[in-house]
Amino acid sequence: MEAFISRKRRKLSADTVAKTRVVELDEAESTDYKLAILESLHPGHSQEVLLDYLLAYDGSIERAGEALLESTRVVSPQKRPAVTGYQSSLASFAKQPMDGSVATTSKKQMTKKGKTLHLYAPEDVETHTPCSIVHNFLDPDVAAALLRELLDEAKQFRTETFQLFERTVESPHTFRFYVDSLDEAEEQKTKYMYNGSLMADVAQTTPEMLKVSRIVREAVNKEIARRVRRFYADGKKLKFQSSDDWQPNASFVNCYDGGKESVGYHSDQLTYLGPRAVIGSLSLGVAREFRVRQIVPNVDGAAADTQGQIAIHLPHNSLLVMHAEMQEEWKHSVAPAQTVDAHPVAGNKRLNVTYRCYKEYLHPKYTPKCKCGVSAVLRCVQKRAATRGRYMWMCHSNYTPGQTGCSYFDWAAFDEDGKPPWAEDYRTNVNVPNF
Numbered sequence: 001m002e003a004f005i006s007r008k009r010r011k012l013s014a015d016t017v018a019k020t021r022v023v024e025l026d027e028a029e030s031t032d033y034k035l036a037i038l039e040s041l042h043p044g045h046s047q048e049v050l051l052d053y054l055l056a057y058d059g060s061i062e063r064a065g066e067a068l069l070e071s072t073r074v075v076s077p078q079k080r081p082a083v084t085g086y087q088s089s090l091a092s093f094a095k096q097p098m099d100g101s102v103a104t105t106s107k108k109q110m111t112k113k114g115k116t117l118h119l120y121a122p123e124d125v126e127t128h129t130p131c132s133i134v135h136n137f138l139d140p141d142v143a144a145a146l147l148r149e150l151l152d153e154a155k156q157f158r159t160e161t162f163q164l165f166e167r168t169v170e171s172p173h174t175f176r177f178y179v180d181s182l183d184e185a186e187e188q189k190t191k192y193m194y195n196g197s198l199m200a201d202v203a204q205t206t207p208e209m210l211k212v213s214r215i216v217r218e219a220v221n222k223e224i225a226r227r228v229r230r231f232y233a234d235g236k237k238l239k240f241q242s243s244d245d246w247q248p249n250a251s252f253v254n255c256y257d258g259g260k261e262s263v264g265y266h267s268d269q270l271t272y273l274g275p276r277a278v279i280g281s282l283s284l285g286v287a288r289e290f291r292v293r294q295i296v297p298n299v300d301g302a303a304a305d306t307q308g309q310i311a312i313h314l315p316h317n318s319l320l321v322m323h324a325e326m327q328e329e330w331k332h333s334v335a336p337a338q339t340v341d342a343h344p345v346a347g348n349k350r351l352n353v354t355y356r357c358y359k360e361y362l363h364p365k366y367t368p369k370c371k372c373g374v375s376a377v378l379r380c381v382q383k384r385a386a387t388r389g390r391y392m393w394m395c396h397s398n399y400t401p402g403q404t405g406c407s408y409f410d411w412a413a414f415d416e417d418g419k420p421p422w423a424e425d426y427r428t429n430v431n432v433p434n435f
């Protein structure tokens, strides 16, 4: 999890805000950083209103702030559906040509700046977003067993806190990280860095999660093959996308207790997954809205016209596959809901398992270290048109406003399959200390 918002926080001083490196923030992944700053400058507005302004002004804190100041009316939060809506398909509204082009080109006509397009049917989801969804994914008894197990696990889930300038920011839901073996859990706790720190709480994948992991693996591999065949140019995988079988070995399990709990817009970190990562995301319990929006490049410093967001309905027992286009070109979030329909077993809780495939050759002992001595993070340029799509290794602090680190930066090289130069022979990588 990489996106955070605290509801109780100290105000940022104007001076601190002035020191914000706007260029870096504009390139930064996390809308939550911007939201946190905007909220501290305009405390009278709800986060939903602030987010709407931020989206309408292409993520520019400055322009969104000006617009908020100009607005003298009291803006009431946009009414959000209570996730119980149903829509069979968009097919009767718009025809989507299957011309082999990447599916995501089409939503240009479907979403408008400041608007939300709600999608329910699998054919609409895969046509207008880089995701596919399988409803009623597991045998109901298997889903129920996993849900029960995770509800019990969730008692130990925690929010994440980190430092943004002089205040502590807290994630607006709880989660825990799981890996498949105890040895891996130990490696994770002692070697893997997240936002510049070690993760203290890493658990071993539970028996039900492991059982389901095998079912998810088969389904995700099928979905990847289908997506490549139907939606990618010439039916070929994307450049840097792995050709290997997708094999989950780690997962973040998220718990959203009630409609207020959410996660802000973000892209998932690629540092240990590599480029063009695919993630299998299983939803259990209360149905919630998963929002996605495409990242629009900046040309000559100015953002092109921003598109609206798309809300994907995630009911109990659905598997959402975030395909290879997702993390580099889109952001995703779980929006707060005004109300939720209680689930007979989970009550107001939604449990979500995001199955991921950590690559052995991206273990921090093989990847570049920055001058702080910390393993560098892997990012993809998302907004700057000139370098968009290029990968870079850099000091984690570059993307954490208010944190001081070093200036380490290096363009990252990957082969067609997304493997770094040391992948074939990574066990003998001479650049690696502590090997």
Ligand SMILES: O=C(O)CCC(=O)C(=O)O
Pocket (backbone or CB within 6 Å): 001, 002, 252, 254, 263, 268, 281, 290, 332, 333, 334, 352, 354
């Ligand atoms: O809860 C979800 O569906 C998404 C969670 C998520 O974005 C994440 O774990 O990175």
Ligand SMILES: [Fe+2]
Pocket (backbone or CB within 6 Å): 266, 267, 268, 332
């Ligand atoms: Fe995510």
